[in-house]
Amino acid sequence: MRYHIRIRNNFKVFSLIRQKQVTAWHLFNNLKVGELGHYQGIVKMYGQLCYLSGTRTIKDGKIEYLILVCFNQPDQALEYYGKCWQVETLFRGLKSSGFNIEDTHVIALDRLEKLMLLVMIAFVWCYKIGDFIDNEIRPIRIKKHGRRALSVCKYGLDYLSRVLLTGYNELNINLWQFLSCT
Known part of the structure; x- marks a missing residue:
């Protein structure tokens, strides 16, 4: 099943490249504000292999990260997440x-x-x-x-x-x- 899910910045993932558990935002700490990045390796979360994409922003003077977990094609994760968010907005409007x-x-x-x-x-x-x-x-x-x-x-x-x-x-x-x- 396809998925594109936002996770918290402090979410722990297991990096197969580093062979250790890391906090998700550390994988995107090198991004400039507004830059989109994709973690090159595969990570493991709750026994599932997945990809991570993220972007760095500043909100209220504080640095924030938007980190997405996806099943494949991390380069398209933000685009798909945006489309999914439109559907969520529709559901909120209908409900x-x-x-x-x-x-x-x-x-x-x-x-x-x-x-x-x-x-x-x-x-x-x-x-x-x-x-x-x-x-x-x-x-x-x-x-x-x-x-x-x-x-x-x-x-x-x-x-x-x-x-x-x-x-x-x-x-x-x-x-x-x-x-x-x-």
Whole structure:
């Protein structure tokens, strides 16, 4: 099974090249900030052979590492991890960031398929509205830690909800145009 998993900096791995257990961040200590690196050897974790990739960053004045464990192709690990993270963001949006799809308790497969289709259309609609407002009208506030106060989808969902519930479109946006893809 393919996997690309982020591990903590202080995670211990067994280096087959060095024939000893080392802390993962030590394998990437020679990287410059923003540089991507791949450990040349294979490491062993919990009896499994795997590869490591990592990058070095500075966050809040402190050096941090993003270290990924993968089953093969360590040179593509960050790209795949980024794609997986998009899926995780989608799941968060569908579950706890507004759509709360698990609260429906739908188990009939045909109904679940229809529900998922409708929720996916709504999700994309909210995302496109949020992206438009963020880029063209009013950017999402950035918090002190450097991350956005809201996700783009939640931004769009909040605006669309207000318009549909109150009938007042304060930004005078043609919300239906986002569904037409024109």
